[in-house]
Amino acid sequence: MSKTIGKTVKYSVIVVGILIVGLLAAPFFIDVNTYKNQIEQTVEDSTGRHLSIGHMNATLFPSVGVELEDVHLANRAGYAERDFISVKLLHVKLALMPLLSKQVEIQHFEVDAPVVYLERRSNGETNWGDLVGASRGDKGAAAVGQADQTAPAAPALAALQAESLSLTRGEVTWVDGAAKPVKLSELEVSLNDVQLKRPVAVKVSGKLSGNAFELDANVGPLGDIAKIDPVSLPVQGHLKADQISLQPFKAMISGWPVQLGDVAKASVGISAQIEQRPDGIRLIEGTSQLSAAHKLGVDWKVEMPKADQLKINRAALAVDDKKLIDIRGEIKNLNANPALQLHIESQPMARTWLATFVPDLNTMYANHPAPWTQIQFNASLSGGSKKMNIDDLQLKLDHELLRATGAVGFKGPDIRLRMSGKALHLDPWLPQGKQEKQARSTSVISEAVAAPAAVEPDLRFLKSWIVTSRLQIGTLFAHKLEMKNFSASINGSKGRFDLNPLSFNLSGGKVTEKASLNVASYPARWTESAHVTGVQAGPLLKAIAGTDKLTGTMAMDTRLRANGLTEAAVNTLNGKGNMLFRDGKIKGFDIAGALRKFSNPTAYKQGPKETDFAQLSGSFNIKNGIVDNQDLFMASPLLRLTGKGIVNLVNKTMDYHVKPRVVGTLKGQGGSMLRKGLTVPLHISGTFEAPKVRPEINARTLIDNAPALLNKGKLGGGLGKILGGGKSAPTGQGGAQPQSSPKDKLLKGLGGMVPGF
Numbered sequence: 076m077s078k079t080i081g082k083t084v085k086y087s088v089i090v091v092g093i094l095i096v097g098l099l100a101a102p103f104f105i106d107v108n109t110y111k112n113q114i115e116q117t118v119e120d121s122t123g124r125h126l127s128i129g130h131m132n133a134t135l136f137p138s139v140g141v142e143l144e145d146v147h148l149a150n151r152a153g154y155a156e157r158d159f160i161s162v163k164l165l166h167v168k169l170a171l172m173p174l175l176s177k178q179v180e181i182q183h184f185e186v187d188a189p190v191v192y193l194e195r196r197s198n199g200e201t202n203w204g205d206l207v208g209a210s211r212g213d214k215g216a217a218a219v220g221q222a223d224q225t226a227p228a229a230p231a232l233a234a235l236q237a238e239s240l241s242l243t244r245g246e247v248t249w250v251d252g253a254a255k256p257v258k259l260s261e262l263e264v265s266l267n268d269v270q271l272k273r274p275v276a277v278k279v280s281g282k283l284s285g286n287a288f289e290l291d292a293n294v295g296p297l298g299d300i301a302k303i304d305p306v307s308l309p310v311q312g313h314l315k316a317d318q319i320s321l322q323p324f325k326a327m328i329s330g331w332p333v334q335l336g337d338v339a340k341a342s343v344g345i346s347a348q349i350e351q352r353p354d355g356i357r358l359i360e361g362t363s364q365l366s367a368a369h370k371l372g373v374d375w376k377v378e379m380p381k382a383d384q385l386k387i388n389r390a391a392l393a394v395d396d397k398k399l400i401d402i403r404g405e406i407k408n409l410n411a412n413p414a415l416q417l418h419i420e421s422q423p424m425a426r427t428w429l430a431t432f433v434p435d436l437n438t439m440y441a442n443h444p445a446p447w448t449q450i451q452f453n454a455s456l457s458g459g460s461k462k463m464n465i466d467d468l469q470l471k472l473d474h475e476l477l478r479a480t481g482a483v484g485f486k487g488p489d490i491r492l493r494m495s496g497k498a499l500h501l502d503p504w505l506p507q508g509k510q511e512k513q514a515r516s517t518s519v520i521s522e523a524v525a526a527p528a529a530v531e532p533d534l535r536f537l538k539s540w541i542v543t544s545r546l547q548i549g550t551l552f553a554h555k556l557e558m559k560n561f562s563a564s565i566n567g568s569k570g571r572f573d574l575n576p577l578s579f580n581l582s583g584g585k586v587t588e589k590a591s592l593n594v595a596s597y598p599a600r601w602t603e604s605a606h607v608t609g610v611q612a613g614p615l616l617k618a619i620a621g622t623d624k625l626t627g628t629m630a631m632d633t634r635l636r637a638n639g640l641t642e643a644a645v646n647t648l649n650g651k652g653n654m655l656f657r658d659g660k661i662k663g664f665d666i667a668g669a670l671r672k673f674s675n676p677t678a679y680k681q682g683p684k685e686t687d688f689a690q691l692s693g694s695f696n697i698k699n700g701i702v703d704n705q706d707l708f709m710a711s712p713l714l715r716l717t718g719k720g721i722v723n724l725v726n727k728t729m730d731y732h733v734k735p736r737v738v739g740t741l742k743g744q745g746g747s748m749l750r751k752g753l754t755v756p757l758h759i760s761g762t763f764e765a766p767k768v769r770p771e772i773n774a775r776t777l778i779d780n781a782p783a784l785l786n787k788g789k790l791g792g793g794l795g796k797i798l799g800g801g802k803s804a805p806t807g808q809g810g811a812q813p814q815s816s817p818k819d820k821l822l823k824g825l826g827g828m829v830p831g832f
Contacts, residue, residue: 186243257283307351314361383409413459415458463483465483496547582615606631612659623662
């Protein structure tokens with residue numbers, strides 16, 4: 076028995092020895108290059124592309140090795156006349172014994188000087204599309220399936236034990252349409268001491284369009300190759316690229332902000348730590364920087380506990396080395412309907428600093444005496460791809476805080492917002508731009524005049540918007556007004572936006588307003604109705620109309636409409652209203668003084684240009700910017716006044732007639748006396764800035780006022796003589812003068828008494 080076993084071992088060793096000698100000697104007797112033409116023809120038949128192999132070498136023991144030199148695969152027909160892929164040297168060694176059991180064990184893999192050319196045309200076609208979409212013949216799906224079932228199983232990768240896997244001197248060229256080619260050159264990939272039980276060191280380096288980058292990482296341990304899951308494969312490494320120029324990618328970049336200058340002069344740098352753990356958690360931490368006309372830097376730390384979940388531990392944006400925004404939160408369901416929850420916090424941003432990115436800010440506030448200085452915000456947001464919830468927004472305008480909650484639906488959009496604050500000074504935020512002036516010369520004077528007309532805004536893009544919002548401010552300061560308990564509600568859809576209501580307390584009274592804006596047409600159309608009670612008129616008119624000509628407690632109702640939102644729209648202004656003022660004065664018009672001057676010009680002395688009243692009321696109609704009033708009434712202890720006329724808001728002029736009547740007797744300046752019953756019509760005309768008030772004096776006026784004018788004054792004495800109230804006029808040389816009518820005497824007696832008559 077023992078002799079039999081001994082003989083078996085002996086002969087087995089002899090057979091193995093003979094096989095080893097045969098495997099070592101075979102490459103010397105078998106020329107593998109005889110198969111080169113067959114390999115080239117097979118590839119060309121399958122792909123339609125020509126393959127050429129310069130030289131082939133093979134070894135069979137102690138490992139199966141194949142070495143290909145000077146390999147070239149032609150480009151797709153109709154594309155650039157150059158190789159699609161070329162390789163200087165391709166060397167692969169496989170373990171022999173596992174291969175006999177249809178298991179592949181790589182021991183050495185080397186690729187030297189591979190060159191790849193990738194091209195995509197503007198229509199989307201590529202020079203590799205025919206390879207990935209190659210037909211498997213004219214057989215039907217069933218025939219293909221049957222062939223697959225009968226085909227022998229492909230060898231499986233059983234083990235990985237190699238001194239090195241390397242790619243050296245690689246080059247990839249990418250051409251996208253008419254864009255400048257992007258080249259990845261000097262590509263080096265190195266894996267040393269490759270096996271399955273310990274982490275494998277991986278190094279990748281190269282140049283992207285001349286800019287260097289490198290990746291240094293440890294991958295693994297890989298474990299059972301048949302069960303490798305890329306999602307849980309342990310990876311730990313560092314990616315670094317100091318400067319990647321964007322010039323080669325210029326044609327691929329759209330929406331580049333003009334504030335960042337020329338994209339061709341910009342570059343990107345990145346430094347990041349990458350970690351993937353066996354439990355599926357991926358962690359990335361690092362910094363990136365965009366260098367352009369302005370420098371943008373991002374510092375981040377994010378992790379993915381699950382494949383569809385992103386947790387942002389830190390994401391900070393800096394601009395020109397100024398820290399600007401911090402973001403924290405997480406995003407779930409990345410693969411389906413993303414759901415996010417974020418907290419965003421900004422640093423104070425000065426207006427002067429923001430103007431470097433938004434130059435229009437300089438123009439908007441060029442003439443402002445005290446514009447706002449800085450803005451800051453914090454926001455907690457949640458939502459998904461269809462809607463964003465504003466859980467808490469804190470907007471700090473200079474030193475005043477506004478808070479908001481609501482939601483924004485991205486379809487429409489649909490905006491639902493509630494804002495509140497204790498106090499807000501609005502004036503610093505209202506633009507006051509620098510007026511552009513143009514020179515105009517005449518023979519007498521040359522000066523800069525007139526600003527260009529404002530452009531009517533086109534708001535038709537708002538037709539699809541849905542808005543439901545409410546604003547509440549404890550005290551709103553605007554145009555030197557203090558509007559307390561300020562409240563406004565805005566609702567809009569299908570191009571119509573309603574302000575209903577706007578209300579606030581002002582100067583001891585209350586203002587309530589309703590308005591509607593229709594943006595479905597161009598220019599936009601608007602309507603407005605206001606109800607004012609118990610408001611002191613002086614401050615209000617000064618703020619909204621720029622005039623302080625009228626004071627008193629005001630009550631007013633208006634209903635107005637117009638087309639357009641610029642000053643030019645005043646010629647489309649139509650509507651009506653009524654007003655009532657109590658216990659006030661009209662500045663710039665001294666009606667009593669005008670009567671005193673009329674009654675006694677020589678004794679009259681100029682006093683304050685104002686008229687007190689106990690009541691002032693009237694109604695008006697507006698047609699195409701022209702206000703028509705026919706029932707003005709004013710009452711004071713001295714006067715009763717009625718009036719009618721028009722006020723032209725288009726050219727800012729007035730043509731108004733008033734008839735004051737003295738209802739009491741009052742001694743004025745210089746001893747002049749206003750007598751009860753005196754009535755002198757006045758004509759108010761001219762511009763808003765420089766109105767003119769003139770008595771409408773004629774014979775009828777003087778005759779009607781004769782009883783009130785009969786006094787010891789100069790005009791009264793003259794009238795007395797003329798009307799028979801004094802001595803007869805002396806006779807002349809020719810005897811008694813002929814008698815004149817009372818009217819002739821009245822007109823003659825006025826000579827020199829009333830200037831301009």
